[in-house]
Amino acid sequence: MAEYAPITDEIRSRITRELGDECIVSNLDEAGTYAQDASELRYTPEMVIRVEETRQIRRLMRLANEYRFPVTPRGGGSGLAGGCLPVRGGVVLSLENMNRILSVHTEDLVAEVEPGTLTKVLRDAAQSKGLFFPPDPAGMDQSTIGGNAATNAGGPSCIKYGTTKDYVLGLEVVLPSGRLIKTGTRTRKGVVGYDLTQLFVGSEGTLGIITGLILKLIPFPEAVSGTSAVFNDLPTAMRAVTKILTRGHLPSAIEFLDAKCLSLVNDLLPFKVPGEKSTLLIIELDGAPEQIRHEIGVIGKICEDVGATHLLPAPDKEERERIWEMRRQVSLRIHDNSALYIPEDVAVPLGKIPALVAELPNFEAEYGLEIYAFGHAGDGNIHLNITAESRDNMTRVEKGVQAILARVIRMGGTISGEHGIGEAKKQYLSMELSAESIRLQTEIKNVFDPNMVLNPGKIFPE
Amino acid sequence: MALTDTTFRKLQDIVGNAYCSRKKEDLVCYAYDATAASYLPDAVLFPRNTQEISAIINLANKDAFSVIPRGSGSGMTGGSLAVRGGVILVMSRFNRILEIDKDNLIAHAEPGVVTARFHQAVEKEGLFYPPDPSSSEFSTLGGNLAECAGGPRAVKYGVTRDYVLGLEAVLPTGEIIQAGVRTAKGVVGYDLTRLLVGSEGTLGIITRITVRLLPLPEAIRAMTAVFTSLEKAAETVSEIIAQGIIPRTLEFMDNASIRCVESHLRMALPVEAGALLLIEVDGKFETVDILIKQLETVCMSQGAKDIKFAETKSEIANLWKARKAISPALFQYGPDKINEDIVVPRSRIPDMVRRIDALKEKTGLTMVSFGHAGDGNIHFNIMLDKKNQDDLKKAEAAIDSLFEYTLELGGTISGEHGVGITKAAYITKEIGPAELKLMKKIKKIFDPNGILNPGKIFPD
Ligand SMILES: Cc1cc2nc3c(=O)[nH]c(=O)nc-3n(C[C@H](O)[C@H](O)[C@H](O)COP(=O)(O)OP(=O)(O)OC[C@H]3O[C@@H](n4cnc5c(N)ncnc54)[C@H](O)[C@@H]3O)c2cc1C
Ligand SMILES: Cc1cc2nc3c(=O)[nH]c(=O)nc-3n(C[C@H](O)[C@H](O)[C@H](O)COP(=O)(O)OP(=O)(O)OC[C@H]3O[C@@H](n4cnc5c(N)ncnc54)[C@H](O)[C@@H]3O)c2cc1C
Numbered sequence: 001m002a003e004y005a006p007i008t009d010e011i012r013s014r015i016t017r018e019l020g021d022e023c024i025v026s027n028l029d030e031a032g033t034y035a036q037d038a039s040e041l042r043y044t045p046e047m048v049i050r051v052e053e054t055r056q057i058r059r060l061m062r063l064a065n066e067y068r069f070p071v072t073p074r075g076g077g078s079g080l081a082g083g084c085l086p087v088r089g090g091v092v093l094s095l096e097n098m099n100r101i102l103s104v105h106t107e108d109l110v111a112e113v114e115p116g117t118l119t120k121v122l123r124d125a126a127q128s129k130g131l132f133f134p135p136d137p138a139g140m141d142q143s144t145i146g147g148n149a150a151t152n153a154g155g156p157s158c159i160k161y162g163t164t165k166d167y168v169l170g171l172e173v174v175l176p177s178g179r180l181i182k183t184g185t186r187t188r189k190g191v192v193g194y195d196l197t198q199l200f201v202g203s204e205g206t207l208g209i210i211t212g213l214i215l216k217l218i219p220f221p222e223a224v225s226g227t228s229a230v231f232n233d234l235p236t237a238m239r240a241v242t243k244i245l246t247r248g249h250l251p252s253a254i255e256f257l258d259a260k261c262l263s264l265v266n267d268l269l270p271f272k273v274p275g276e277k278s279t280l281l282i283i284e285l286d287g288a289p290e291q292i293r294h295e296i297g298v299i300g301k302i303c304e305d306v307g308a309t310h311l312l313p314a315p316d317k318e319e320r321e322r323i324w325e326m327r328r329q330v331s332l333r334i335h336d337n338s339a340l341y342i343p344e345d346v347a348v349p350l351g352k353i354p355a356l357v358a359e360l361p362n363f364e365a366e367y368g369l370e371i372y373a374f375g376h377a378g379d380g381n382i383h384l385n386i387t388a389e390s391r392d393n394m395t396r397v398e399k400g401v402q403a404i405l406a407r408v409i410r411m412g413g414t415i416s417g418e419h420g421i422g423e424a425k426k427q428y429l430s431m432e433l434s435a436e437s438i439r440l441q442t443e444i445k446n447v448f449d450p451n452m453v454l455n456p457g458k459i460f461p462e
Numbered sequence: 463m464a465l466t467d468t469t470f471r472k473l474q475d476i477v478g479n480a481y482c483s484r485k486k487e488d489l490v491c492y493a494y495d496a497t498a499a500s501y502l503p504d505a506v507l508f509p510r511n512t513q514e515i516s517a518i519i520n521l522a523n524k525d526a527f528s529v530i531p532r533g534s535g536s537g538m539t540g541g542s543l544a545v546r547g548g549v550i551l552v553m554s555r556f557n558r559i560l561e562i563d564k565d566n567l568i569a570h571a572e573p574g575v576v577t578a579r580f581h582q583a584v585e586k587e588g589l590f591y592p593p594d595p596s597s598s599e600f601s602t603l604g605g606n607l608a609e610c611a612g613g614p615r616a617v618k619y620g621v622t623r624d625y626v627l628g629l630e631a632v633l634p635t636g637e638i639i640q641a642g643v644r645t646a647k648g649v650v651g652y653d654l655t656r657l658l659v660g661s662e663g664t665l666g667i668i669t670r671i672t673v674r675l676l677p678l679p680e681a682i683r684a685m686t687a688v689f690t691s692l693e694k695a696a697e698t699v700s701e702i703i704a705q706g707i708i709p710r711t712l713e714f715m716d717n718a719s720i721r722c723v724e725s726h727l728r729m730a731l732p733v734e735a736g737a738l739l740l741i742e743v744d745g746k747f748e749t750v751d752i753l754i755k756q757l758e759t760v761c762m763s764q765g766a767k768d769i770k771f772a773e774t775k776s777e778i779a780n781l782w783k784a785r786k787a788i789s790p791a792l793f794q795y796g797p798d799k800i801n802e803d804i805v806v807p808r809s810r811i812p813d814m815v816r817r818i819d820a821l822k823e824k825t826g827l828t829m830v831s832f833g834h835a836g837d838g839n840i841h842f843n844i845m846l847d848k849k850n851q852d853d854l855k856k857a858e859a860a861i862d863s864l865f866e867y868t869l870e871l872g873g874t875i876s877g878e879h880g881v882g883i884t885k886a887a888y889i890t891k892e893i894g895p896a897e898l899k900l901m902k903k904i905k906k907i908f909d910p911n912g913i914l915n916p917g918k919i920f921p922d
Contacts, residue, residue, distance in 0.1 A: 151649065181896045187805040191660050192893060351565045380646055384832075429651065440633070440639065440908070
């Protein structure tokens with residue numbers, strides 16, 4: 001394990017002198033918010049810096065190498081894996097003020113943005129020009145594009161449009177050494193040299209600090225329509241999902257909520273939950289208005305044929321928003337109702353979703369857990385919201401989590417579909433990746449960051 | 463370094479005598495790709511499984527010879543050539559489609575599967591694998607991954623990278639790794655999958671591939687439209703996109719390509735035209751007809767003439783005939799071809815066209831451009847006789863200028879063919895020293911002894 005220098009007065013004054021004192025966050029209350037993200041973890045930084053310019057970052061990294069203190073990049077702090085927390089101390093580098101949208105080019109369908117741009121702000125700016133930035137992580141009003149790229153964030157639209165990765169064409173990055181590099185292209189295609197862009201995307205702020213992004217946009221879909229369908233159980237709902245997809249439909253979202261989730265929001269549902277295993281599917285389509293009007297009918301019919309007990313068509317925006325609000329409430333209420341909350345984010349092959357969810361009660365009984373499952377039925381990404389009534393028996397809870405993840409891997413799945421490894425899941429990394437793969441990855445890290453000053457302690461267990 | 467008899471015998475032991483040769487007549491067959499270059503390897507091997515490849519690699523590290531993976535040898539940049547001698551690993555026996563998982567919309571295949579065969583197999587199941595390099599009748603999936611191949615449909619569907627979920631590879635150290643996932647999503651650790659995709663066989667030998675599939679679009683419609691100038695055609699392309707239509711393909715041919723195909727095939731093409739656009743749309747039955755009408759209106763408003771439509775498979779194939787004939791037809795203009803694969807931002811296509819015209823005028827050489835207008839990817843060809851030193855010099859200078867313009871306009875010098883050997887000398891024009899250094903260090907981690915496909919991508 002690398003040794004780090006504490007942030008001494010000398011270091012503090014060098015940083016202040018070279019970066020300017022406006023960027024130092026000295027208000028302690030405010031600095032406190034930088035000790036947490038959306039996970040349950042908490043690590044207090046020794047110093048918080050909110051930069052305005054790439055130049056400041058380059059200087060900071062040179063100092064970090066000179067004195068050997070850790071620097072942890074932070075976007076909106078909405079991460080669920082503790083990725084932006086200073087687990088080895090040092091400086092938290094907030095990029096939230098580098099938030100300009102530099103251009104939205106309607107002919108090339110490209111946007112150039114600074115990393116601190118909020119996801120929602122970019123989506124709105126694109127839309128105002130008739131363009132679409134599809135990645136739609138549910139935390140989009142707090143998360144930044146830089147954070148999205150660093151975690152390769154996804155959302156409900158992934159099934160049709162893919163994840164953040166698929167929209168990053170090029171990057172400007174400050175390497176841990178302080179050197180500035182540019183990767184990728186402004187064009188949709190380009191195969192010159194190794195794909196460093198895609199290596200940075202998803203690297204959780206451990207290989208470089210993203211200071212600029214060239215993003216791919218597409219035309220904004222003309223219209224959206226939706227429908228929700230209630231089924232007696234999850235296997236039936238998943239049969240509908242498979243049938244929809246194999247009949248050639250490609251919805252822009254297919255989300256599911258299990259019976260436990262539904263029971264939390266009974267007051268918000270326009271129907272009575274019919275049974276103990278009821279499952280709700282939320283389906284959306286986008287495209288040309290004439291086409292989707294017809295197509296949503298066909299999809300509704302498929303749901304009914306397979307056994308849906310209710311259909312809740314949502315052709316209008318207000319109806320769709322009501323449904324999404326209900327889904328948001330599920331997250332919030334799970335969080336509020338439980339003493340201990342561990343958000344797992346596994347993905348399994350679509351066909352395995354019912355089997356996995358069917359096994360959850362066994363895990364609940366054996367390890368004293370309460371598990372709420374919802375997620376992206378269209379791409380197999382299930383948010384297993386694992387809760388417990390108290391924090392007393394953490395070892396048992398952790399054993400339970402581990403048992404579930406092991407099961408997921410045996411099903412051909414992955415332990416993280418979109419949230420990343422960060423600090424929260426690094427102890428499980430070797431369950432999924434082989435020793436060779438981990439060795440290769442740590443060697444890559446070593447090439448980029450020989451002094452281990454950038455976001456140390458993340459992804460790879462030490 | 464030449465392969466010793468002892469080493470060759472060890473290789474025979476690994477793959478079996480029947481799948482191992484160093485007879486001249488066999489070596490010659492694997493000395494070429496789609497460039498004009500040729501390098502005789504020391505041996506060709508036809509391994510059958512991952513363990514054999516791993517054993518070959520271990521031996522290569524011990525006995526110090528290079529190993530070059532090869533799909534079908536349709537590469538345009540010399541990637542599969544044994545520039546430093548060594549052993550060619552022909553992946554043709556890795557030719558099984560392992561599973562088409564209809565419910566999960568994914569497929570598992572071996573890298574030697576020919577792209578078109580894979581297309582047919584998934585389409586039979588009502589599914590769709592979009593990447594469609596024009597060479598798909600003979601290129602392999604492994605070669606497609608290694609080059610990150612594109613194709614006409616990239617404008618709507620993206621390139622090979624966008625469909626690869628995971629892979630198995632033998633590293634140059636002999637280790638076998640599984641990268642990526644068998645699910646639609648996954649963010650565990652660094653993205654080794656996308657690092658290997660497009661690495662041109664220099665970081666690992668891909669032995670197994672998992673790709674995601676889409677539902678097969680219900681209907682396809684196609685049209686061609688003729689324009690007085692290439693600039694008009696380019697403006698039309700911008701207008702189509704501005705209207706929010708992303709066609710399935712959006713190809714162009716310039717006047718020289720039209721003339722070239724016409725004199726070759728005599729199919730009554732409009733030889734006076736400045737350019738021809740070939741456009742396809744796909745989707746639901748209800749939408750494709752609406753879209754094609756919209757496209758017709760856009761084209762007409764830009765002064766297009768001679769608009770033709772196609773609905774059935776054979777009608778569509780007919781419209782494509784001219785576009786597909788260009789490559790072979792080119793050689794009537796000269797025995798040698800220098801072909802480039804530049805990309806510029808779509809809005810800069812008219813600029814690029816003007817600059818190419820100026821180059822043509824200045825050099826007097828035969829230059830033919832065609833390609834994927836929808837994503838700004840221009841296949842630019844100079845036809846000449848390389849024995850004519852004067853022309854060769856002019857051509858080389860023209861390529862230098864072409865690359866300069868491309869980069870000036872915010873483009874890239876290779877959209878889909880890769881760097882290989884033919885573009886290695888130019889890579890530093892696009893990639894800066896810090897970036898190049900990182901790439902070389904990555905290569906070094908994967909391949910400390912430099913045994914896998916040496917002499918590619920990086921200039922010496
Ligand atoms: C209510 C809620 C809903 C959510 N829903 C989703 C969802 O649907 N899908 C999903 O994928 N995630 C979701 N998340 C998780 C989170 O929003 C995403 O991981 C998001 O991408 C994090 O962005 P951020 O700007 O908040 O990054 P942070 O949390 O600040 O940082 C995340 C990681 O990125 C690194 N990082 C940040 N900026 C940079 C930069 N400029 N350069 C280099 N590294 C950087 C950090 O070091 C850290 O490792 C949700 C979170 C919440 C709270
Ligand atoms: C007429 C014609 C049209 C073409 N059109 C297009 C087009 O539209 N779009 C496009 O992108 N390309 C096109 N190409 C170029 C070429 O077909 C592609 O680059 C294709 O992907 C090469 O596949 P291959 O199997 O022939 O590979 P090869 O030429 O055999 O090898 C190419 C590279 O891949 C490596 N490689 C092969 N297999 C493996 C493996 N299993 N593991 C690791 N590395 C491997 C080789 O070492 C080499 O570096 C065209 C070529 C021709 C001749």
